[in-house]
Each structure stands twice: as C-alpha cells, then as structure tokens.
Amino acid sequence: MLEEYIAKIEKLCGAKNDYVILLKYSSKNEAIEKILGNVDKIELKTGVMKKARHRGKEIRIFTTGKLIIKDAADEDEVKSILEELLS
Amino acid sequence: MIDLERIRGDFPILDRIVNGHKLVYFDNAATTQKPIQVINAIVDYYKFHNSNVHRGVHTLSQEATELYESAHEEAAKFIGAEGLEEIVFVKNTTEAINLVAYSLGMWSLEPGDEVVITAMDHHSNIVPWHLMSELKGFKLRIVRVKQDGTLDLEDLADKVSSKTRIVAVPHVSNVLGVVNDVKSIAKIAHEVDALILVDGAQSVPHMPIDVRDLDIDFLAFSGHKMLGPTGIGVLYGRRDILGSMRPFLGGGDMISEVHSDVETGKCTITYNAPPWRFEAGTPNIAGAVGLAEAIRYLRNIGMENVLLHERDLVEYTLRRMEELGKTHVYGPRDPGKRLGVVSFNVEGLDSHETAMMLDSYGIMVRSGLHCAQPLHETLSIQTTTRASFYIYNTREEVDRFIEALKEIEMVA
Ligand SMILES: Cc1ncc(COP(=O)(O)O)c(C=O)c1O
Numbered sequence: 001m002l003e004e005y006i007a008k009i010e011k012l013c014g015a016k017n018d019y020v021i022l023l024k025y026s027s028k029n030e031a032i033e034k035i036l037g038n039v040d041k042i043e044l045k046t047g048v049m050k051k052a053r054h055r056g057k058e059i060r061i062f063t064t065g066k067l068i069i070k071d072a073a074d075e076d077e078v079k080s081i082l083e084e085l086l087s
Numbered sequence: 088m089i090d091l092e093r094i095r096g097d098f099p100i101l102d103r104i105v106n107g108h109k110l111v112y113f114d115n116a117a118t119t120q121k122p123i124q125v126i127n128a129i130v131d132y133y134k135f136h137n138s139n140v141h142r143g144v145h146t147l148s149q150e151a152t153e154l155y156e157s158a159h160e161e162a163a164k165f166i167g168a169e170g171l172e173e174i175v176f177v178k179n180t181t182e183a184i185n186l187v188a189y190s191l192g193m194w195s196l197e198p199g200d201e202v203v204i205t206a207m208d209h210h211s212n213i214v215p216w217h218l219m220s221e222l223k224g225f226k227l228r229i230v231r232v233k234q235d236g237t238l239d240l241e242d243l244a245d246k247v248s249s250k251t252r253i254v255a256v257p258h259v260s261n262v263l264g265v266v267n268d269v270k271s272i273a274k275i276a277h278e279v280d281a282l283i284l285v286d287g288a289q290s291v292p293h294m295p296i297d298v299r300d301l302d303i304d305f306l307a308f309s310g311h312k313m314l315g316p317t318g319i320g321v322l323y324g325r326r327d328i329l330g331s332m333r334p335f336l337g338g339g340d341m342i343s344e345v346h347s348d349v350e351t352g353k354c355t356i357t358y359n360a361p362p363w364r365f366e367a368g369t370p371n372i373a374g375a376v377g378l379a380e381a382i383r384y385l386r387n388i389g390m391e392n393v394l395l396h397e398r399d400l401v402e403y404t405l406r407r408m409e410e411l412g413k414t415h416v417y418g419p420r421d422p423g424k425r426l427g428v429v430s431f432n433v434e435g436l437d438s439h440e441t442a443m444m445l446d447s448y449g450i451m452v453r454s455g456l457h458c459a460q461p462l463h464e465t466l467s468i469q470t471t472t473r474a475s476f477y478i479y480n481t482r483e484e485v486d487r488f489i490e491a492l493k494e495i496e497m498v499a
Contacts, residue, residue, distance in 0.1 A: 012439050012455065013439075013454070013455030013456055013470065014438070014455045014456040014460070014463070014469060014470035015437065015439065015455075015469070015470065018437070018439070020439065020443075044498065046498045047447075048444050048447035048448070048495075048498075049440070049443070049444055049447070049498060060440055060443070062443050062444070062446070062447060063106075063447060064106050064443070064446055064447050066443055066446075068439060068440065068443070
C-alpha cells in the first residue's frame, strides 16, 4: 500500500531522527485525507501545514504533498506509522 | 545597473508556477538557474559539433577541441589567470579540491607537516584533507570562527607556522555569506612558504576575482553555481605549481608517451603538460561549452554589477527581516561584510518545516546543515534555513518572501 502513495522517504539533513516523506503527486490529496482521518490528534490546521500527533510522534502534513515525522526510531518505524495512517 | 527585466526574460524556468505561485528561486548557493543562451549553446554543440577532443584529425574533432580549449581561455580571462595552462576542468569544486589534496598529499606531504583549514569550510574542503591526513600522517589545524560568523584571523595567524604546507580556506561562507580577506590570508601563508588554496564556490559566481591580485596559488569553483551546467568545474593553479605536480587521475590524454615492457612489466610514462596532465579521459566537453557561454553572459552583465545587485538585495532583505518578530538571522548585520546568502531560523519551527512552508508559497530555499556541520556546531545552531540570491532575483521577490515569513511566524 505504501507504494501507492509514497514516492520517497528520506532522513532530514542535520536532524537526528526526523524523516521527510514525499507523497506521490497523483494520489497526494487522497493520501492527505486518509492521514488526517487516521492520526490520533490534529493539533493545528493552517492553509499550508497541519500539525498532528500519532503514536506519540509529531507529524507535519504539508498541502504540497510532503510529510515530516519527527523523532522516529528508524525508517521501519516510519513505514509502520505510514501503513497505519494510509490504511 | 543591471536590466533585471531583460535578464529574467533569459531564464525560462522563472515563468514556472510552483504550488500555485510564480516561482521564487532563492536556492542559488546550491545551484543557479540557466539562461537560454547556455541551454542553446549546449544543444548547439550536440547538434552540430559533437566529437571527442584532442588528437583527432577530422573536422568535427577539431571543432570540438577548439570549443573545449577556448572554454579554458574564457575561464582564465574571467579570473585573471595567465592562460589555459592554469585552468584544469574538473567536475566541480569538490573534485578540484580533491585533486590538490590527493596530488600534493600523496607526493609532497609527510608526517610533521600541517595543513590549515577552517571551521567555516564546506565539507568539501574538510573531508579530502582529513582523508589524506589519515593516509599520510600530517596534521590538520582548524581555524576558529568568531561568534559573529567571521573568521578569526588572529587564530589563523597563530595556526600558520613553519610546519604549514597548505592553507585551504573558503572565500565566501555558503551559510553566512561572510567574505574572507583571502589576500591577507595569502600573505600570511606565503610568509611561511605555504601554498594557499581558495574555495571559490561562493565567490567566483558573485564578485570580480583576480587571482594575480589576490596572489593565491589555487582556486576551485563550480560551473553550476554560476549559470553553467552541472558536471563542470574549474581548478585554477599557478602555472609553475601545476607544472611541478603529479597527476591525480591517470588515463588517456594526460600523458604524452606510454611504453610498457611485456618482459619486466615496467611502464615508462611521460606526463602531458598542464592543464591536460590533470584531465584524464574524455572530458565534459558540452559542459565546458555551457560554462564558457555562462562566463560570457556574466561578463556582459559585469561582475561589479552582479556584486552591487546582490549587495542591494541582501541589504534590503536584512532590513525587511527586522520587521519579523520570531525570525533570527545569523552572521554579520553589515551587508558590506557578506554576499547574497541569508541564513535564519523561525522560533518554534525547525529549518525544514520553514523551508517546506515557504515551498507552499512557491519560494525555494534550502534547509539543514548546508554541508557545513562544523560551522553550525561553532555557532551552536542545529540547522538553518537559507535564502540565497542571484542576478535574476528582485526586491519584489524578497517582499513575497517576507510576507510569507510573516504568515509562517503566526503558525510557529
Ligand atoms: C563553499 C562551498 N564549497 C564547496 C562546495 C561544493 O560544490 P560542488 O558540490 O559543486 O562541488 C559548495 C557547494 O555548495 C560550497 O558552497
């Protein structure tokens, strides 16, 4: 399922355990809708960015189709969070 | 004065709409956009002249050779070098520095010698020297950066000694835009008979450079940061020094004769003269053609004008950033001490979040460490967001950037 929505997962430069996720352009709106519906808590909504929390992790959701997941143990944890959010 | 409207008309990419907004490209320290003249020169080369260079007797090979060699001449004129013998084409600044580090490091540096670099350096002027010091056992000395982001010249003078063989410094910081006084540093290096290498990645594209006047021995820079294509860069080396150096890479074109003895397994090789001694294998000919066109484009504008335009933009940006309540700008406030780079952080956001939000407004900036982790550590900053300007940027774009930051501050 990740292949359907995710184009790339990368560690952010200079940040120890933060990851950026690039959503596939063609399905980004659908993906963002699913994510917003599945996160534990939405903390802030603005035109360009939403702040959310899931499994205790801070998540940033950008309308351009990018996400940041902060302080994840590793890429596997990022993937498992994404599996949940995109289901 | 530069004719901004005419210049902007030469850059097709500037018409793009990104994320619903007209593109503002403020990531020029990473790479610059390309004018149509450069794009056309590359296309033209492949359409009409493509061939391999040197030792070809047919017409196309002669044309390609002529274009390739005259690109060396253009680069030489641009930085005040004596001629093509002093201009080695490489991939980029990184390869230029590696060339010097490996060639001199392998053959001339020994335990007991010292190489002086700085805490302001891009990783490309740290890692090659570190690798070579591990291999050859010489010592690295690292010059301090002061809290205002300027280089500590007293510390440099202390660290340069009779043991110093090479002083390798950045001309302009890619994080803070600070301009270092390389002429004075060259004097300090030469007093102890050390060589000086200047990383010109962020200076050559933005200001007039005269290697004779600066009295430097090596200068490294990248074509892609000065309107040229990726994959082509320049190492300037003083004629007599290049002439005494061993090659970095071996292969075709960098030799004048190769004899091998099948009985003994011995090869007898005579190296070519510089610059070809340092250009092994088929070079990036189309890249060189593109770089030459980029240089002509910049020369037509005039590097003094490029510098004045960027100073104006930085001064304007720094002034307008004072309107922001939660944004911290790093480096000297005096626009006279810096070129077109402004690094900052918005309170409550990390540098990547800020960059991604600016992206939503169609404004492209870079975030992270900018390959300069020691400088961030010196200034006790985790990462920064960086806006960097070039000849096609305008005050109106700075206004959009400031307005976007005002909205972003409200979210932070
Ligand atoms: C100061 C400085 N030195 C070296 C480099 C490396 O340039 P390149 O990646 O073109 O080799 C850069 C690139 O950002 C730079 O800013």
